[in-house]
Amino acid sequence: MNLNLKNLPKLGVGIGFREPFKSELFFNQNEVDFLEIVAEHYLDVLPHKEQELELLMAHFPIIPHGINLSIGSAEGIDKDYLQKLARLVNKINPPWWSEHLSFTKAGGIDIGHLSPLPYTPEAVDVVCQNIQQIQRFIDVPFILENITYLLTIPGAKMTEAQFIGEILERCDCGLLLDVTNLYTNSVNHGYDALEFLNQLPLERVVQLHFTGGFWDGDVLIDSHSHTTFSEVWQLMAEVLKRVTPRGMILERDENIPPFADLVAELKQARELLGKIKVRDRASTEL
Numbered sequence: 001m002n003l004n005l006k007n008l009p010k011l012g013v014g015i016g017f018r019e020p021f022k023s024e025l026f027f028n029q030n031e032v033d034f035l036e037i038v039a040e041h042y043l044d045v046l047p048h049k050e051q052e053l054e055l056l057m058a059h060f061p062i063i064p065h066g067i068n069l070s071i072g073s074a075e076g077i078d079k080d081y082l083q084k085l086a087r088l089v090n091k092i093n094p095p096w097w098s099e100h101l102s103f104t105k106a107g108g109i110d111i112g113h114l115s116p117l118p119y120t121p122e123a124v125d126v127v128c129q130n131i132q133q134i135q136r137f138i139d140v141p142f143i144l145e146n147i148t149y150l151l152t153i154p155g156a157k158m159t160e161a162q163f164i165g166e167i168l169e170r171c172d173c174g175l176l177l178d179v180t181n182l183y184t185n186s187v188n189h190g191y192d193a194l195e196f197l198n199q200l201p202l203e204r205v206v207q208l209h210f211t212g213g214f215w216d217g218d219v220l221i222d223s224h225s226h227t228t229f230s231e232v233w234q235l236m237a238e239v240l241k242r243v244t245p246r247g248m249i250l251e252r253d254e255n256i257p258p259f260a261d262l263v264a265e266l267k268q269a270r271e272l273l274g275k276i277k278v279r280d281r282a283s284t285e286l
């Protein structure tokens with residue numbers, strides 16, 4: 001499948017669905033343009049999760065977001081897992097779906113964590129082989145998310161931005177740019193986020209993520225537990241000057257506040273995105 005971004009619908013600004021705010025979500029349905037669901041919560045066809053998914057699908061556009069496919073595993077993709085994932089994605093029939101550029105399994109062991117890959121041509125080959133297998137199974141545009149990491153794997157032969165860019169180009173994938181992850185890595189590893197941004201194939205950005213973490217001493221922890229930092233909003237504005245994503249998702253997992261606080265963040269994101277829409281209209285009129 002060729003990724004034709006122009007054919008992807010503009011979904012707007014939404015939230016990663018979490019059960020604790022399910023009823024408030026339906027009371028505030030007009031404030032949420034679309035939902036992202038964690039694919040793993042719906043793979044085992046449990047009756048109450050099936051019903052929940054049907055309900056969500058009846059009221060919102062849904063984007064499945066995988067966590068444990070482990071596309072960086074040298075031993076390849078778990079076929080049973082891939083079949084379950086394909087069944088879910090086909091059932092939802094979304095405009096795109098996403099996973100992380102990382103590995104979570106190695107040597108048959110589940111690490112239970114999104115782990116960074118070495119930035120080497122060999123790792124590019126592994127990831128691309130796995131993605132090509134996935135794309136044969138799931139005929140829906142696939143987008144990859146940049147992760148946070150505290151540990152850097154030694155032996156890099158390219159920068160992280162080059163690594164991401166090469167995989168996106170070779171596998172014809174879109175980018176799920178997690179703006180908070182980019183900011184978090186830039187402060188923890190001491191690099192310039194804008195320089196990193198400018199090295200990415202930004203024309204492949206399909207979706208954004210944003211959320212807040214917390215400081216543990218001088219390390220920023222990617223915990224999805226706080227309001228989005230002002231620095232992340234500033235970086236998001238820089239991203240939106242360069243690209244028009246088809247969707248933006250607030251990811252909040254911990255320390256979930258009153259739903260009105262989440263809606264306030266969605267509004268802030270929508271305002272930023274709206275500025276881009278104005279610019280788009282202006283450029284079309286020229």
Ligand SMILES: [Fe+2]
Pocket residue numbers: 145178181209251
């Ligand atoms: Fe994310």
